[in-house]
Amino acid sequence: MTDSPALTVVTTDPTPPYEQLRRQLTELIRYGVLAPGDRLPPLRQLAADLGLAVGTVARTYRELELAGLVVSRRGGGTRVAPAPPAAQDPAGVLRDRAGALRERAAAFVREARLLGADDDQIRSAVADALT
Numbered sequence: 001m002t003d004s005p006a007l008t009v010v011t012t013d014p015t016p017p018y019e020q021l022r023r024q025l026t027e028l029i030r031y032g033v034l035a036p037g038d039r040l041p042p043l044r045q046l047a048a049d050l051g052l053a054v055g056t057v058a059r060t061y062r063e064l065e066l067a068g069l070v071v072s073r074r075g076g077g078t079r080v081a082p083a084p085p086a087a088q089d090p091a092g093v094l095r096d097r098a099g100a101l102r103e104r105a106a107a108f109v110r111e112a113r114l115l116g117a118d119d120d121q122i123r124s125a126v127a128d129a130l131t
């Protein structure tokens with residue numbers, strides 16, 4: 001997983017660390033940032049990099065394997081599973097990406113409003129994030 005986007009765990013997020021990591025890796029795989037056959041970092045390395053327990057990363061990898069997104073081999077590491085034919089449909093990926101983007105935008109707006117932000121502040125925050 002060299003030259004790939006950094007994985008992060010936000011300690012103040014109520015979502016458990018293994019779930020934060022699982023979501024990030026799922027998205028990287030779904031959108032092709034991690035391609036079939038790409039190797040994920042070894043458990044101990046990723047745990048150390050993120051300041052997590054090895055068991056937390058192991059749980060993430062197990063859940064990804066149960067979902068069919070990765071395959072693990074003793075001594076061979078954990079690699080992104082071959083993509084199923086439906087996942088290789090570019091139009092389907094674009095529809096999934098657009099839907100995921102809408103969901104994330106809606107979630108951001110809900111969270112921002114819970115913080116007391118108005119529409120102008122939300123737009124400003126998004127504009128700042130894009131620069």
